[in-house]
Amino acid sequence: MSPLSVDEVLRGAPEAAAIGFPDGRRVSYAGLRAAVLARDVQRPFMRLPAEPFEALVAALAAWHRGAVAVPNAPPALPAEVDPRAALLLFTSGSTGGPKGVLLSAEGLRANVDAILSYLPVREVPDTALVLPLHYSYALVGQALTTLRAGGTLWLLGSLEYPNQKLVAMAAIGRPVGLSSVPASLRLLAGAELEQKSGARLGYVASAGGHLAAPVIARVRQAFGQVRFFNQYGLTEASPRVTAVSDEHPAFAFGSVGRPLPGLSVFAVGPSGERLPTDASGELAVRGPSVMLGYLGDAAATARVLSVDGVLRTGDFGHVDRDGFVFVEGRRDGVVKVAGERVSLEGIADAFRGVAGVREVTVAALPDEALGARLVAVVEGAVDLKTLRARGRELPPQQRPTRYVIVDVMPRTANGKIDFVAVRTLAEGGA
Amino acid sequence: MSIEAQVRELVEQHVEVAGPDAPLGLQSLELVMLAEAIEDTFGLRVTAADVVPENFGTLARLVAFVGRSSQKK
Numbered sequence: 024m025s026p027l028s029v030d031e032v033l034r035g036a037p038e039a040a041a042i043g044f045p046d047g048r049r050v051s052y053a054g055l056r057a058a059v060l061a062r063d064v065q066r067p068f069m070r071l072p073a074e075p076f077e078a079l080v081a082a083l084a085a086w087h088r089g090a091v092a093v094p095n096a097p098p099a100l101p102a103e104v105d106p107r108a109a110l111l112l113f114t115s116g117s118t119g120g121p122k123g124v125l126l127s128a129e130g131l132r133a134n135v136d137a138i139l140s141y142l143p144v145r146e147v148p149d150t151a152l153v154l155p156l157h158y159s160y161a162l163v164g165q166a167l168t169t170l171r172a173g174g175t176l177w178l179l180g181s182l183e184y185p186n187q188k189l190v191a192m193a194a195i196g197r198p199v200g201l202s203s204v205p206a207s208l209r210l211l212a213g214a215e216l217e218q219k220s221g222a223r224l225g226y227v228a229s230a231g232g233h234l235a236a237p238v239i240a241r242v243r244q245a246f247g248q249v250r251f252f253n254q255y256g257l258t259e260a261s262p263r264v265t266a267v268s269d270e271h272p273a274f275a276f277g278s279v280g281r282p283l284p285g286l287s288v289f290a291v292g293p294s295g296e297r298l299p300t301d302a303s304g305e306l307a308v309r310g311p312s313v314m315l316g317y318l319g320d321a322a323a324t325a326r327v328l329s330v331d332g333v334l335r336t337g338d339f340g341h342v343d344r345d346g347f348v349f350v351e352g353r354r355d356g357v358v359k360v361a362g363e364r365v366s367l368e369g370i371a372d373a374f375r376g377v378a379g380v381r382e383v384t385v386a387a388l389p390d391e392a393l394g395a396r397l398v399a400v401v402e403g404a405v406d407l408k409t410l411r412a413r414g415r416e417l418p419p420q421q422r423p424t425r426y427v428i429v430d431v432m433p434r435t436a437n438g439k440i441d442f443v444a445v446r447t448l449a450e451g452g453a
Numbered sequence: 454m455s456i457e458a459q460v461r462e463l464v465e466q467h468v469e470v471a472g473p474d475a476p477l478g479l480q481s482l483e484l485v486m487l488a489e490a491i492e493d494t495f496g497l498r499v500t501a502a503d504v505v506p507e508n509f510g511t512l513a514r515l516v517a518f519v520g521r522s523s524q525k526k
Contacts, residue, residue, distance in 0.1 A: 153481070155480075155482075180481075182481070183479060183480055183481045183484060184481070184484065184504060184505055184506060184509075185481075185501050185504055186502070186504075186505055188481075206485055206489075207481070207482075207485060209501075210485055210488075210501045210504065211501070212501070213500055213501030213502070214501035214502055214504070215501075216501075216502075217500065217501065217502030218502060361482060361485060361486065390489060390493075392485075392489050393485070393486065393489055396489070396490075396493070407462075408465075411465045411466055412469075414466055415465075415466070415467065415468065415469070419467065419480065419482045419483050419486055420482070420486075422466050422467065422486075423466070424463070424466060424486070424490050424493075
């Protein structure tokens with residue numbers, strides 16, 4: 024069984040460059056195909072190595088042979104999995120602790136083709152990949168999409184510093200397509216204003232957070248009148264759900280765009296009932312790229328995915344009469360940090376297992392560039408060093424920027440955590 | 454708390470510090486977050502051009518960078 028064969032995914036001419044490295048080295052489509060076919064595959068789960076090229080080869084090999092690619096797995100995985108599955112991504116999920124989002128081969132294929140209906144990868148065939156491959160945004164939205172369009176995927180994610188990324192982009196010598204989150208786009212544009220590397224952009228696509236007008240202005244100041252796309256998606260939807268180009272007036276009004284072909288988006292009320300046009304509610308998605316479910320967690324799956332395939336996103340917003348989607352905010356307890364949804368309760372849980380910790384509350388303070396900054400208020404007999412060491416085991420977006428250790432967690436008269444007092448503690452002395 | 458202790462605290466949210474001159478090896482997202490945290494903590498403006506190995510490569514360089522920028526403020 025080959026739900027996503029190499030012939031289906033790798034659509035460039037054999038001699039054309041499929042992969043480019045920061046030092047300018049390239050691997051042709053024929054070379055990449057040979058590497059994929061030679062790769063051993065473990066079933067049902069194929070853990071991907073950390074190095075981006077090896078990870079990509081392993082993922083393509085897994086899909087070619089019908090295994091499930093797993094970029095960032097915990098040590099234990101079950102012995103069996105839904106046969107439709109192709110990709111397992113661990114995220115903090117919409118609620119609670121980390122969850123394995125199980126995506127189908129059909130969903131990945133549908134999403135890649137839907138992305139290619141608007142993202143000009145065929146006109147701008149060089150894609151600068153600056154995000155880690157364990158994001159669905161990078162692996163599906165950029166890597167798979169570029170290879171299926173026959174373009175060249177430049178693996179620049181291992182370059183840590185913005186100036187290094189700009190030098191590598193300039194060395195490509197042609198305009199490149201760049202997709203990232205607003206905080207990183209802002210930093211890259213700022214670096215280019217100082218550095219003048221000469222990197223040229225064919226388009227810029229943003230997702231994973233509010234695309235503020237000053238970020239757009241800064242990117243244009245640095246790179247000229249480049250085409251912009253605002254997008255919305257979530258890992259649970261493989262990931263892309265909506266997109267809009269700056270040629271449409273809705274872009275200027277802050278819309279994340281219309282649903283991609285094959286998807287429908289609508290707002291729902293508290294009991295899942297569909298709300299009328301323009302009414303605000305929880306945004307919901309239906310279509311082929313919606314996840315199969317959370318791995319081994321039927322209860323969590325049932326909370327967000329209805330039996331008839333409607334995925335509740337956890338984002339609040341509305342859909343206007345022309346079908347444009349506007350995102351207004353998050354459900355309680357989930358915030359976005361540098362483009363990634365993080366569950367405050369999930370992070371608190373990660374610290375509850377630390378020796379000496381009795382109770383943890385994580386507060387999110389507003390941060391202009393990152394969206395939010397996390398502070399953990401910890402009750403117990405524990406030292407900062409231990410808390411920081413635990414924090415480093417979490418993905419960067421989930422790490423508290425500060426820890427406040429208290430003898431007693433502030434509580435209200437009826438014994439519940441007093442979030443107002445916790446927030447005051449979190450803000451103090453920052 | 455000294456500048457060095459404060460900077461060390463911010464860095465240690467992301468990586469262990471083996472010594473003042475040991476390479477920190479921060480990933481790009483960690484750099485973005487650390488630059489933000491330094492802005493908030495020290496009331497500095499950290500421009501993108503500041504986020505280079507010469508300033509962020511080791512704890513000693515980062516402490517020196519924060520010291521220099523604080524004087525300019």
